[in-house]
Amino acid sequence: MARPPAAREKILAAYCAIVSSEGERAATLEATAARAGVSKGGLLYHFKSKDALADGVLDGLRQAAEADLDRMRQSPEGPSRYFVRTSVETGTELDTFFVVVMRLAAGQHPGAAEALAAVHGSWWQLIREEVGDDAVADAIMLLGDGMYHHAAMPGSSAPGSTAGYFRGRLDAVLDQVDELRALARSRTSPDAG
Amino acid sequence: MARPPAAREKILAAYCAIVSSEGERAATLEATAARAGVSKGGLLYHFKSKDALADGVLDGLRQAAEADLDRMRQSPEGPSRYFVRTSVETGTELDTFFVVVMRLAAGQHPGAAEALAAVHGSWWQLIREEVGDDAVADAIMLLGDGMYHHAAMPGSSAPGSTAGYFRGRLDAVLDQVDELRALARSRTSPDAG
DNA sequence: GTCTATAGTAAGATAGAC
DNA sequence: GTCTATCTTACTATAGAC
Numbered sequence: 001m002a003r004p005p006a007a008r009e010k011i012l013a014a015y016c017a018i019v020s021s022e023g024e025r026a027a028t029l030e031a032t033a034a035r036a037g038v039s040k041g042g043l044l045y046h047f048k049s050k051d052a053l054a055d056g057v058l059d060g061l062r063q064a065a066e067a068d069l070d071r072m073r074q075s076p077e078g079p080s081r082y083f084v085r086t087s088v089e090t091g092t093e094l095d096t097f098f099v100v101v102m103r104l105a106a107g108q109h110p111g112a113a114e115a116l117a118a119v120h121g122s123w124w125q126l127i128r129e130e131v132g133d134d135a136v137a138d139a140i141m142l143l144g145d146g147m148y149h150h151a152a153m154p155g156s157s158a159p160g161s162t163a164g165y166f167r168g169r170l171d172a173v174l175d176q177v178d179e180l181r182a183l184a185r186s187r188t189s190p191d192a193g
Numbered sequence: 194m195a196r197p198p199a200a201r202e203k204i205l206a207a208y209c210a211i212v213s214s215e216g217e218r219a220a221t222l223e224a225t226a227a228r229a230g231v232s233k234g235g236l237l238y239h240f241k242s243k244d245a246l247a248d249g250v251l252d253g254l255r256q257a258a259e260a261d262l263d264r265m266r267q268s269p270e271g272p273s274r275y276f277v278r279t280s281v282e283t284g285t286e287l288d289t290f291f292v293v294v295m296r297l298a299a300g301q302h303p304g305a306a307e308a309l310a311a312v313h314g315s316w317w318q319l320i321r322e323e324v325g326d327d328a329v330a331d332a333i334m335l336l337g338d339g340m341y342h343h344a345a346m347p348g349s350s351a352p353g354s355t356a357g358y359f360r361g362r363l364d365a366v367l368d369q370v371d372e373l374r375a376l377a378r379s380r381t382s383p384d385a386g
Numbered sequence: 387g388t389c390t391a392t393a394g395t396a397a398g399a400t401a402g403a404c
Numbered sequence: 405g406t407c408t409a410t411c412t413t414a415c416t417a418t419a420g421a422c
Contacts, residue, residue, distance in 0.1 A: 007387080023300035025218060028415060040417090042388045050416070105346075106296060107216035116346065135365040142339030142366065149338040153298075153309065172328040173335065180369075200405080221397065233399090235406045243398065 008046045011036040012056050020099045024107055054104050058115050061097040065119045068094045072126055079126040080140045080177050087144035088151045088170060099152055133184040140180055143173055201239045204229040205249050213292045217300055247297050251308050254290035258312045261287045265319055272319040273333045273370050280337035281344045281363060292345055326377040333373055336366055 014036035018027040029050060033043040047053040068086075075082035089095060098119070105112035120141075128137040147170075207229035211220040222243060226236040240246045261279075268275035282288060291312070298305035313334075321330040340363075 005387085023217075025300055029417085030415075038387095039389055041390075041419095044417070045387060048417095102346075103299060106299070107218055113346075135362070135368075138362055139336070139366065139369050143332070143335050144339070145342040146335030146337070146339035149342045153295075153306075169328070169331055173332065175328075176332050176373075198405085222399085223397080231405095232407055234401095234408075237399070238405060241399090 005046065007036070007038060007042070011038065011043055011046055012053070012060065015053050016057060016060075016096050016100045019103050020096060024103045051109075054109050055111070057097060057100050057104065058111055061094075061101050061115055061119065064094040064097050065122065069122055069126065072123070078181075079123075079130045080181060081174055083123055083127060084140065084144040084147065084173060084177050085170065087148040090151050095152075102152070131181055131184040132188045136180050136184040136187075140177055143176060147173065198239065200229070200231060200235070204231065204236055204239055205246070205253060208246055209250060209253075209289050209293045212296050213289060217296045244302075247302050248304070250290060250293050250297065251304055254287075254294050254308055254312065257287040257290050258315065262315055262319065265316070271374075272316075272323045273374060274367055276316055276320060277333065277337045277340065277367060277370050278363065280341040283344050288345075295345070324374055324377040325381045329373050329377040329380075333370055336369060340366065 011032060015027055015032045018031055018035060029040050029043055032053070033040045036043065047056060072079050072082045072086075077085075086092075098116075101112050101115055105116055123144075124137060124141055127140055128134065131137050131140065204225065208220055208225045211224055211228060222233050222236055225246070226233045229236065236246075240249060265272050265275045265279075270278075279285075291309075294305050294308055298309055316337075317330060317334055320333055321327065324330050324333065
């Protein structure tokens, strides 16, 4: 909070935009600075090194994930449906950070894999609490991860909208979620109402 | 066929190994040559440029995918179960190529995204033929993709073995596949035996 | 806080010996 | 077919002016 400098935010956003659309390799200091509208020296005033830039993204992911977790918790449709439905949303703040951190993890950036695992673990826990069954929680996570896998797959993402592959299919997948939730209910209370 | 030079294969394997374990950026010509046991010049005799090296991987994926498709087609358990079961296998020839091509696609390598989409489309078609229902074919693919997403997620892969996250959970997911197949049968022939 | 200029390094690729 | 030596380019990072 405390309103960080606007330039810093612009630089971070520029870096994320390049990494997710053209790959980590294309996100050089010069390219990032140019897109943010500053010079190389200007960028390096806010981020001492390229690693510091990547660390800034890790922090961004943690914050965006926390905010998303709150929405997921308070969602009227329940965490499971919320998770699967939002897993195909591309272009959101959380998705942007998530994609970038995945790329960083692929490049062995320290802490990136751990940050991803932490976010994923939080999602699982919320779903597990809702459905009350490990296997069903796993299956629901897999549906969401599978859809995310497509949405994030290079070539299929269309920033700001649901990925083309799943337009019209999301409803069917959400039905599967409902069926899985019902299955979990019948397992945990086979004789209760 | 016609037995390509052994050095060529070693170079391609070295490149794949570095890309998947340390990221595309670490797979420099020098690092690749060193791991393959040749010099930079020796490498460049077999692959004229770095792009040629990447193109070699695309060819490798196409060949490995074709072989896998045959096995999937002839699998006694059926394409669906075969697909989901093998989606967590890391370290196979197909998986190695697939991971590398995903990294190349993330870096906007020409043809990489298309190659992935082609492989994925072939898998879907086989499953669609088996289950006879679009939505169920989608859901099964999602389970497999979701598991693959985990298995391929940096930090969780353990070459040569099933990813740790799903040890013991695969059976539960395969049960979900069976339930989905049954669901498809009840849809396509609601009154037949 | 942002710029230009530049040092230092590492990468991809070529040439020619063996 | 494989090597060493070298050229060229591009990237990270520093220094110091404004």
